[in-house]
Structure formats: C-alpha cells, structure tokens
Amino acid sequence: MDLFGSILSVAFFAQVLRLFTPYYLGASAANFSERSGVVNIAIEGFMISAAFSFALFSIVFGNPFAGMFFALIIGILLSLLFALFTIKLKVNQIIAGVGFNLLMAGASKFLIVLIFKSSSNTSRFESFYQIPLLKDIPVIGNISGDYIILFSFALVFIGNHILFKTRFGLRLRSAGENPAAGESLGVNVRLYKLYGVLICGFLASLGGIWLASNQNTYSDGMIAGRGFIAIAAMIIGKWKPVNIFFACIMFAFFEALEILLQVSMPDFPTQIIQMLPYFITILVLIGFIGKTKPPAADGISY
Amino acid sequence: MNKNIFFFLLALSFMFFSCGKNNDIKNGSSTGTKVGLVFDVGGRGDKSFNDAAYKGLEKAKNEFGIDFEVIDPGDGSDREAALRKLAAKPDIGLIFGIGFIFTDDITKIANDFPNKKFACVDYSINPDNPIPANLIALEFKEDEGSFLVGAIAAMFSKSGKIGFVGGMESSLIKKFERGFIEGAKYINPDIKVLSGYVGVTGEGFKNPSKGKEIALTQYQNGADIVYHASGLSGIGVFEAAKEHKKYAIGVDLDQYNEAPGFVLTSMVKKVDEIVYITVKEFKENNFKSGIKTFGLSDKGVDFVYDNNNKSLITDEINKKAEEIRQKLIKGEIVVPAN
Numbered sequence: 001m002d003l004f005g006s007i008l009s010v011a012f013f014a015q016v017l018r019l020f021t022p023y024y025l026g027a028s029a030a031n032f033s034e035r036s037g038v039v040n041i042a043i044e045g046f047m048i049s050a051a052f053s054f055a056l057f058s059i060v061f062g063n064p065f066a067g068m069f070f071a072l073i074i075g076i077l078l079s080l081l082f083a084l085f086t087i088k089l090k091v092n093q094i095i096a097g098v099g100f101n102l103l104m105a106g107a108s109k110f111l112i113v114l115i116f117k118s119s120s121n122t123s124r125f126e127s128f129y130q131i132p133l134l135k136d137i138p139v140i141g142n143i144s145g146d147y148i149i150l151f152s153f154a155l156v157f158i159g160n161h162i163l164f165k166t167r168f169g170l171r172l173r174s175a176g177e178n179p180a181a182g183e184s185l186g187v188n189v190r191l192y193k194l195y196g197v198l199i200c201g202f203l204a205s206l207g208g209i210w211l212a213s214n215q216n217t218y219s220d221g222m223i224a225g226r227g228f229i230a231i232a233a234m235i236i237g238k239w240k241p242v243n244i245f246f247a248c249i250m251f252a253f254f255e256a257l258e259i260l261l262q263v264s265m266p267d268f269p270t271q272i273i274q275m276l277p278y279f280i281t282i283l284v285l286i287g288f289i290g291k292t293k294p295p296a297a298d299g300i301s302y
Numbered sequence: 303m304n305k306n307i308f309f310f311l312l313a314l315s316f317m318f319f320s321c322g323k324n325n326d327i328k329n330g331s332s333t334g335t336k337v338g339l340v341f342d343v344g345g346r347g348d349k350s351f352n353d354a355a356y357k358g359l360e361k362a363k364n365e366f367g368i369d370f371e372v373i374d375p376g377d378g379s380d381r382e383a384a385l386r387k388l389a390a391k392p393d394i395g396l397i398f399g400i401g402f403i404f405t406d407d408i409t410k411i412a413n414d415f416p417n418k419k420f421a422c423v424d425y426s427i428n429p430d431n432p433i434p435a436n437l438i439a440l441e442f443k444e445d446e447g448s449f450l451v452g453a454i455a456a457m458f459s460k461s462g463k464i465g466f467v468g469g470m471e472s473s474l475i476k477k478f479e480r481g482f483i484e485g486a487k488y489i490n491p492d493i494k495v496l497s498g499y500v501g502v503t504g505e506g507f508k509n510p511s512k513g514k515e516i517a518l519t520q521y522q523n524g525a526d527i528v529y530h531a532s533g534l535s536g537i538g539v540f541e542a543a544k545e546h547k548k549y550a551i552g553v554d555l556d557q558y559n560e561a562p563g564f565v566l567t568s569m570v571k572k573v574d575e576i577v578y579i580t581v582k583e584f585k586e587n588n589f590k591s592g593i594k595t596f597g598l599s600d601k602g603v604d605f606v607y608d609n610n611n612k613s614l615i616t617d618e619i620n621k622k623a624e625e626i627r628q629k630l631i632k633g634e635i636v637v638p639a640n
C-alpha cells in the first residue's frame with residue numbers, strides 16, 4: 001500500500017473532515033463563551049447531553065429532525081442553567097464546568113438505564129437522510145450530503161464574521177476583554193455574556209448530535225474526551241475562528257494518520273503520532289508558537 | 303447565600319451521578335448462599351460480554367434458586383469498591399468479576415476475604431503473582447475461536463484482504479488478533495490482514511466513532527470483512543460495514559442484529575455457560591480454585607452458523623471450518639503463542 005497515495009486520497013481527506021467536525025463545533029462553542037468572558041469547560045458535558053437526548057427524542061418521535069430540535073432545546077436550557085450559575089450567581093466558572101461535566105455523564109447514564117434498561121447504549125434509530133443531489137457525489141458523498149458537516153464549514157466564516165465584523169461581535173468581545181469599559185459605553189455586559197453562553201450550548205450540542213447521528217445510536221462514553229480536545233484546539237487557535245479551524249484540522253489529521261499507519265504499517269509505533277497533537281498543544285501553551293493570550297477578562301465574573 | 307444554593311445543587315448533582323453509577327439490582331428472597339457479580343466496562347445491556355454473564359446468573363437462579371446481586375461500576379476506581387462491597391456482605395459467598403480488567407483488584411480482595419470464593423472471567427495470569435486459593439481464573443481459548451472465524455473470513459474474502467479492529471491494545475485482545483491472522487493464513491498464506499486498535503486504555507472499548515473510522519479505513523483499503531474485538535466500539539464497525547455494504551464479524555455473543563445482512567458470523571464466548579457452571583459447582587460445594595480453560599472441545603468458544611447466515615457461509619466453507627475445528631481440538635493445528 002502506498003502510504004503517500006493514501007494520504008493524498010479523497011477517502012483520507014473525507015475522514016479528516018469527519019473527525020474534524022465534532023472538534024470544530026466544540027471548539028467554536030468554547031470560543032464564543034470565552035470571548036464573552038465565561039470559561040466553559042463543560043463542552044464535553046453539553047456534547048454528552050445532546051448526543052443522548054438526540055438519540056432519545058429521535059427514537060421517541062421516529063424522526064431525527066425532531067430529535068435534533070429537542071436536543072438543541074435541551075442544550076440551550078442547560079446553558080441557561082449554566083448562565084444562571086456563572087453570570088447571575090457568579091459561581092467560580094471552572095467549578096460550575098466540572099459540576100456540569102459530572103452531572104451530564106451521570107444523568108445520561110442514569111437515564112439510559114431507566115429508559116433503555118441498558119447501562120451502555122440506546123436502541124438504534126434511523127438518522128438523518130442526507131441532502132439530495134449533494135449526497136450522490138462520488139467518494140465525498142457522505143461529507144457533502146451531511147447537514148452538520150456543511151454547517152461546521154460555514155461556521156468558520158460565519159463565526160469569524162460575527163465575532164470580528166459585526167456590532168454584536170464587538171460588544172460580545174468587549175464583555176470578555178474589558179467589561180467595565182463596555183458598560184461605560186452602554187453595553188449590557190451580562191446580556192452579552194448570556195448570548196455567548198447560549199451560542200456555546202447550541203454549538204456544543206450540535207457536535208454531540210453529530211457524533212450520535214454518525215453511529216445511529218448513543219452509547220455511554222461515546223464522546224470520549226472530544227470536548228476537552230476541542231478546548232485545547234481553541235487555545236492553540238488563540239481564540240480566532242480561522243486559527244481554530246486549522247488547529248482542529250491538525251488534530252483530525254493526526255488522528256486519521258494514526259489510523260492509516262496502524263492499518264498500513266503495522267510495525268510503526270503509532271503512539272508517537274497519537275502523542276503529536278498534545279505535544280504541539282504544550283508547545284503552544286509554553287509560548288513557542290507565538291504568544292497565547294486569552295480574552296483579558298476571561299473567567300472573571302462581572 | 304448564592305454560594306449555598308450552588309453547593310446544594312452541586313451536592314444534588316453528585317447524588318444524581320452516584321445513583322446512575324451504582325445501579326444495584328436486588329433479586330428475590332434469600333436462600334442462604336448468595337452470588338455477587340461486578341460488570342465489566344460497558345455494563346449491563348452491552349448485548350455482549352456482560353449480558354452473557356447476567357444470562358448465566360439468571361439461568362442458575364431459575365434452575366437452583368440461588369439469589370444474586372450485581373453492581374455496574376461506572377469508572378475504573380469503582381471496580382475495587384464494588385468487589386469489596388459485595389465481599390463484605392455476610393450473605394454473599396461467591397463473587398464474580400467480569401473481564402480481565404478485574405485481575406489486580408480481585409486478587410487483592412480475594413486475599414483480604416479468605417472465607418469467600420471469587421471467580422474472574424478472562425483473568426490475566428501472571429507467573430509472578432500466584433492465584434489465591436479462593437479464586438478461580440476462568441479462561442477462554444479465544445485464539446482458537448478466532449482462528450476458526452479467521453479461516454472462514456479467508457475463505458469468504460474475494461479481495462484477499464481482511465481487517466481486524468481491537469478495543470484496548472492488550473495481551474487479551476492480541477490473542478484474538480493472533481488467532482484471526484493465523485486462521486486466515488492457514489487458508490490463504492498470502493492474505494493481508496489490516497489491523498487497528500482503538501486505544502491503549504479501557505476507553506478503547508467504548509469509542510464507536512473511532513471504531514467506525516478504523517473499519518472505514520480498512521474497507522477503503524480493500525478489506526471486505528472486518529472482525530472486531532472491541533466491545534462497544536464495535537457498534538461503529540457494524541455501521542461502517544453497512545455503509546460500505548461489506549461484512550463484519552461479531553464477537554462474544556451472536557451480533558447478527560447489529561447489522562442484519564452484513565454480519566458474516568460471530569465468534570461467541572460462552573460466558574453465560576461458564577458463569578452458570580461456576581455457580582453450580584459453588585452450590586454443590588465443588589468449587590475448585592486455580593485456572594479453568596474453555597475451548598472448542600467444550601464449546602466454550604464457537605462460531606455462529608444458523609439460518610441468518612446460511613446464505614453467506616456456503617456448505618463448502620462450513621465443511622472446511624468443521625474440519626479445522628476437529629484439527630484444533632485434536633491438536634493437529636496449534637495456534638502459536640505469540
């Protein structure tokens with residue numbers, strides 16, 4: 001098997017994009033929240049709750065779009081709760097995030113036993129039908145026909161535009177950089193923090209929904225730490241949507257490369273490849289690749 | 303004030319969490335000697351390993367009215383606590399740990415509770431650590447069962463390439479892989495086996511997204527059958543088979559229903575049988591410690607051949623597979639250890 005041929009193949013490219021999608025949705029989610037000054041490490045938890053509720057409601061209504069609708073509603077309600085703790089009650093944001101992660105992991109497992117009489121997975125359901133015409137493109141059909149993958153691409157531009165080209169984005173960023181200055185100019189800082197947290201809940205939920213839709217089922221632990229990798233990608237991307245895009249592509253590329261090497265070169269120690277993205281994360285964090293500067297008022301209650 | 307509300311809610315959420323994790327199921331009235339069991343990663347309802355163990359307990363309960371209690375641990379650290387909790391109950395006499403991941407914990411607890419009996423399925427034997435006198439290590443010859451499905455896969459494959467997806471990279475799962483490769487090479491020495499592992503920790507058994515991506519890579523690189531030994535990650539392998547309209551081989555239990563029409567066969571481990579037998583021996587005061595191995599000869603491992611896959615496995619393939627089975631039982635074929 002020609003390794004370089006495989007890396008350049010469309011199938012490999014498609015795989016990178018599939019691995020990229022949940023990372024980018026999670027990282028963008030975290031970014032919107034942190035840009036408004038609220039550190040949200042509960043991305044993993046939001047993804048878990050969305051993946052589970054998507055599976056649950058898809059089965060209940062027999063329709064994945066209904067499942068997605070309710071999963072997003074639940075995601076937004078939960079982020080309202082998160083906003084209540086972090087913005088209104090000014091709880092330490094890290095502690096609230098840890099609490100949410102534990103709550104979602106526990107609650108989903110509790111409900112899965114209660115509803116599906118299984119401590120590991122829900123029953124199967126029919127997931128999204130793919131977009132007509134686009135899904136018929138050879139080889140990349142399951143990429144171009146997938147609503148959420150297409151959305152996550154659009155999000156690179158939408159996210160960048162909203163954050164840096166609109167009045168809304170400017171005010172959102174002011175809440176994360178210098179809320180006192182923003183408020184002195186009449187910005188309702190807490191409201192913009194709420195927007196940031198809600199957008200975060202929405203996007204993270206979408207990431208979880210995609211993971212469950214890709215398997216036509218929810219199984220316990222299936223998010224497998226992707227929410228935390230997403231946060232790492234956001235930091236490497238220095239809180240900029242386009243940079244985060246490249247950071248997520250990097251994580252996805254190394255993961256796909258690791259799979260490919262395992263399959264095509266059995267003697268290659270793939271742990272080295274598995275390690276690389278984390279190694280790069282550390283390099284970025286200790287400042288080898290330019291300065292990493294979070295929003296100035298990130299994590300501070302206002 | 304605000305902080306108090308938060309801590310109250312946080313405490314509430316922890317209670318929620320622990321309810322979900324320690325899902326004790328109590329069964330019936332006591333008849334004296336109860337049996338306790340702690341599940342593996344994946345827990346009850348995995349349609350695989352753990353469900354098989356539960357089935358064995360239920361069979362024992364129906365046949366000679368034993369009472370049992372099971373615990374579904376959430377994460378690694380709960381495993382030891384769950385074993386200890388069951389061992390400490392005066393009415394429980396025999397405690398099962400399901401899965402090789404229990405090896406260290408159950409050895410320790412068996413030493414702490416010398417009056418109780420312990421049984422561990424897939425116990426990983428370590429020559430430096432003697433097995434306590436009150437512990438039975440229940441082993442399967444997964445390599446022999448995998449050898450058989452490997453041979454079947456090689457006979458069925460048209461491309462001359464087959465795949466293997468393992469969960470956690472560990473000596474137990476390597477045993478599946480080795481048997482599978484040897485079996486395939488026995489039929490076709492030139493066959494190529496594309497192998498991949500989901501991870502190096504127990505989490506490798508519950509990451510279906512990665513299992514799917516590995517299987518997709520194998521199918522894209524020409525494999526037409528993929529065998530998995532990866533617990534819940536196998537869900538993704540079946541999804542990949544459906545997507546590519548190719549075939550998958552299930553593990554532990556008959557996994558035909560995971561992807562009807564795309565499951566060639568399954569390498570089954572009769573965990574239910576050995577749990578049942580062990581409880582029976584315990585009940586009859588015949589409990590023997592040490593190592594007990596189940597292989598092809600006592601149907602401890604087997605492959606599925608029934609009405610569901612008759613159309614895929616031709617008579618010719620089945621005849622040849624039976625021939626190989628006999629040779630393995632007689633020792634004419636030996637799966638090399640490592």
